Amino acid sequence: MPVVRPAQTLAPDSAPSPADLAGMVSRMSEVSPPLSVRVERSSSTITVQVNGEIDTATSPELERLVRQACNDDARAIVELDLSGVGFIDSSGLRALVVTQQAITESGGSLRVVRPSSQVERLLELTGLGETLLGSDRRG
């Protein structure tokens, strides 16, 4: 089951070589858990960085993890970093919309930042990019 995991120890100065990366890619892709998040809090924002795949199996867990991340703060300003999400489907998009609505209703806000290319494509073709990305469009 997905859990809140500590930050990965992959500092820029220990960057993997292309070959190591390829080996890691193969190994990680076979075994990496479907979904995990990493939460960072600043004075103004809660950043929830999501890793994995958002589908019908994992989207309930994502909703739970995001709500948990802004538990104490009804007016939380949440940035959902989806650069580490290799896959999202319609159920995942619906989970994002529902979560955004719930947080907005309680006086906070949520927007998606840094969507991966697959996430961005689905946001675009469903027209949900406007709602979920707000002003953050990928360069």
Place this chain on the structure above:
Amino acid sequence: MPVVRPAQTLAPDSAPSPADLAGMVSRMSEVSPPLSVRVERSSSTITVQVNGEIDTATSPELERLVRQACNDDARAIVELDLSGVGFIDSSGLRALVVTQQAITESGGSLRVVRPSSQVERLLELTGLGETLLGSDRRG
């Protein structure tokens, strides 16, 4: 079909963040070609860096690519960098042994360097590590 591809543009100073890496992992793992090599020549050595998976589908191509890499040089000293190999099976190991024998017979040498963890495990449990790794043991 596998081809000799140019070096990936992933310099250490443009290291991907953990999240980007996770997104890339998911995307690359779904689409990356089964096998590719990158060849680097120094005055003393030909380094063949292999990316992908070595199985019955790809091992004939690996044999071909390695022989091609040391085409003009019967006494080539080949280092086969397997850090980017996420998977090898018995047919892959056999291909490595056969290639090593052919190169040795023509007066050159071949050894495996930087085996990935999966490659290292198979080298160890078959006893082929001694033949193929020579003195290079992973630290």
Place this chain on the structure above:
Amino acid sequence: MREPPGTIAESVEISIPSDARYVRLVRLATSAVASIVDADVDTIDDLRVAVDEMCAALIEVARGDKISLRLWLDGDTIGIEGTTVLGDAAALDAERFSLSDQILRVITDDHEFGADGNGSCRFWISRSLAPVQV
């Protein structure tokens, strides 16, 4: 309803438990088939989404405990068919699948989802290997 070709040597069949956790397996298998037939990266992404939407819908309406899929290549078109034993026919309401349907209209060349009259439910998509323009 366009029928998939009757006898295709090169087809892949998969059956999974009617359980959302197994949909990832089908996505991975679909990516593998798509790369074997040299689909480009964007087409593979679209096929992953299409087969995922198919499995999710079938799991939602299934009575049985199994979802069966077949993937095949017909010329330069990939076809994927999924079937299951239909539970509640009322679950087949279009509203509930509208977002999914909206996505499938863009990323597939053709798709169809419904009861087949024999107590089975059938979902079918086809997608040419040439990239679709959004």
Place this chain on the structure above:
Amino acid sequence: MREPPGTIAESVEISIPSDARYVRLVRLATSAVASIVDADVDTIDDLRVAVDEMCAALIEVARGDKISLRLWLDGDTIGIEGTTVLGDAAALDAERFSLSDQILRVITDDHEFGADGNGSCRFWISRSLAPVQV
């Protein structure tokens, strides 16, 4: 020969063309099943190798154009069975599979490969989810 349990709800079935390029699909599907049942990284690696050796052997001796596989969980043990229509029975010679067999002896708890007398060839492995010590 230990038989796989007769009726298991939670099993995955896959059939692929008898073509080496499709073995990667089976490895990916096996990884997916193994992660669903919470196998650790090393066990997943071992299962990828085991199912790959199985498919490669079946493809080598197959006459038919199809390899059929079933994966299931029996307690804390993963079982994988592969079958195909046997071509040349002489291809089943142990020498040719000796390296494969040496690997399977370490990475599986049990494995068996041979003709079943009905013109089929059957390969079967089992592997507990606890890591095997080398």
